[in-house]
Amino acid sequence: MTPAATSHSDLLDTPAAAIRASIRNGFYAGHTAGLAAGKLQCNLAILPEADALDFLRFCQRNPKPCPIxxxxxxxxxxxPTLGRDIDIRTDVPKYRVFREGTLSDEVTDITDVWTDDLVTVALGCSFTFENALLRNGIPVRHIEKGLNVPMFRTDIDLVPAGRFGGKMVVTMRPIPEAQVEQARDISRRFPQAHGAPIASGDPAQIGISDLASPDWGDAVALNPGDVPVYWACGVTPQNVLLDAALPICITHSPGHMLISDVAEDAETTILTDT
Amino acid sequence: MTPAATSHSDLLDTPAAAIRASIRNGFYAGHTAGLAAGKLQCNLAILPEADALDFLRFCQRNPKPCPIxxxxxxxxxxxPTLGRDIDIRTDVPKYRVFREGTLSDEVTDITDVWTDDLVTVALGCSFTFENALLRNGIPVRHIEKGLNVPMFRTDIDLVPAGRFGGKMVVTMRPIPEAQVEQARDISRRFPQAHGAPIASGDPAQIGISDLASPDWGDAVALNPGDVPVYWACGVTPQNVLLDAALPICITHSPGHMLISDVAEDAETTILTDT
Incomplete structure (x- = not known):
């Protein structure tokens, strides 16, 4: 029996738990941008326990790109701290499975890949502060233009831990010059979602040579009066994991996040109302 | 050669690094309240690597009592992420060494106890938000009265991880009723230092039977118009560690904290200006 497909627009008003059920049951495997408004969405890193302590130390030392x-x-x-009945093997729309640092599979279910030594680490994502920017009347150009956010490698060293280290990846969002300070203040309130920008203005100061050529995502032009503003990006830990060439490591596919039951403006990311 | 003793008042205007040097060199072994104004002070937990992953998971799941x-x-x-040249074996004024859950020693140096399998975890402490309350004109009664903050066991379950779990310990501060909301808003800005209160008012709602009989610290009376306000307390992880009866575990002695070089109002607790 093939389940009836569910579209992204069908899910726009669907509660988080029902969206996860659709994903688990094979009805939806698309991206999660704009879904479950007000709920924290998460980047995903699943890795063997043998490397989990070092990976948690790495994330603790790099809290802006890697907010646990x-x-x-x-x-x-x-x-259970992120939601009711979340099963990480089935409840994310799409996963990437890496072996020895190489993409091995892109799948919608990792039940067959899951083993007793794996540890799941969920990390905050930029959807949280983008929603807050939009609520406060600050434009988010890539959303306006229907594009993916542009992402760039920088020359900013990460603080290493064990085999994990490298350079920070950032996203760039053009912000009207008069609203840059407000954008900084708003995003700073979300330390679980990359926090305040790490820089703004000249891309060369952080080792970006050409804003028109992002390393991932789409180039997004500045409107007249816009300033490029750079935030730490959740692609950073994914890159770091790949470079570490673990025997196995599983991430979400870009844009296909874990939808939690935690309010994105909650004081902590620990669900307390179960 | 016996080093000349240094008093608490001698150190009131001394920079953090110089205070740590006094401690390291045996000139000071007293409490650190009020020292190195504006710098983050830390609770300390040192434990074997075999239990470190579970302890980090425990802290992540209980971020208000256990902010890493x-x-x-x-x-x-x-x-290095907390300060320049911090050597955790010598730079805390006083340590408690526990073996199998029992206090074994209280010492001013753990060089002889340190082994290659130990992991240091530094946790935020309430000095940070107390300083912010005082700067905003909110009285802190136990400081006014020259007492220790009263601490109470509650009936609030912690989220367990591995062998770590138990009940939350809270501190109680009497706050003038008209300033309770402001105290909440101010302390919420410091997630690395227990954040917003977990409750206020009737102590019975969180399982405290008598505010006049704290489990640790001193009883502090409410002034007319004061409301008792409860914050998650750094004694929580210490208790949890003791209950776990690890082969070895080292904490700071109460009030004798690690003084970091991180600004207490910094966005993250990772030193970036080295």
Missing amino acids: VGVGDTGDPML | VGVGDTGDPML
Whole structure:
């Protein structure tokens, strides 16, 4: 029996738990931007326990690109601090499975890949502060233009831990010059979602040579009066994981995030109303 | 050669690094309240690597009592993300060494106790938000009265991880009723230092039977018009560690904190200006 497909627009007013159920049951495998308004969405990193302590130390030392919002028990696919009945093997629309640092598979279910030594780490994502910018009347150009956010490698060293280290990846959003300070103040309120920008203005200061040639995502032009503003990006930990060439490592596919039950403006990312 | 003793008042205007040098060299072994104004002070938990992953998961799941501000590499006593040349074996005024859950020693140096499998975890402390309350004209009664803050066991379950779990410990501060909301707003800005209160008013709602009989610290009476306000407390992880009866575990002695070089109002607790 083939399940009936559900579209992104069908899910726009659907609660988080029902969206996860659609994903789990194979009805939806698309991106999650704009879904479950007000709920924290998460970047995903699943790795062997042997490397989990160093990876948590790495994230703790690099809190702007790698804000830890949830960590599972070893071998346990459930994430009760992030939501009710979240099973990380089935509840993310699309996963990438890497072996020895090379993409091995892109799948919609990792039940067959899950093993008793895996640890799930959920990390905050930029959707949280983008929603807050929009609520406060600050334009988000790539959303206006229907594009993906542009992402760039920088020359900013990460603080290493064990085999994890490298350079920070940032996103760039053009912000009207008069609203840059407000954008900074708003995003600073979301330390679980990359926090305040790490820089603004001249891209060369952080080792970006050409804003028209992002390393990932789409080039987004500045409107007249816009300033390029740079935030730490959740692609950073994914790159770091790949460079570490772990025997196995699983991430979400870009844009296909874990939708939690935690309010994105909650004081902590620990669900307290179960 | 016996070093000349240095008093608490001698150190009131001394920079953080110089205070740590006095401590390291045996000139000072007293409490750190009020020292190095504006710098983050830290609760300390040192434990074997075998339990470190579970302890970090425990802290991540209980961010209000256990806000992680720094984690050392296994066997490495230096904490470069928290300050310049911090050697955790010598730079805290007084330590408690526990073996199998029992206090074994209270010492001013743990060089002889340090081993290659130990991991240092630094946790935020309430000095940070108390300073912010005082700067905003909100009285802190136990400081006014020259007492220790009263601490109470509650009936609030912690989210467990591995062998770590139990009940939350809170501090109580009497706050004038008209300033309770402001105190909440101010302390919420410091997620690295217990954040907003977890409750206010009737102590019975969180399982405290008698405010006049704290489990640790001193009883502090409410002034007319004061409301008791409860914050998650850094004694929580200490209790949890003791209950876990690890082969070895080292904490600071109460009030004798690690003084970092991180500004207490910094966006993250990672030192970036080295």
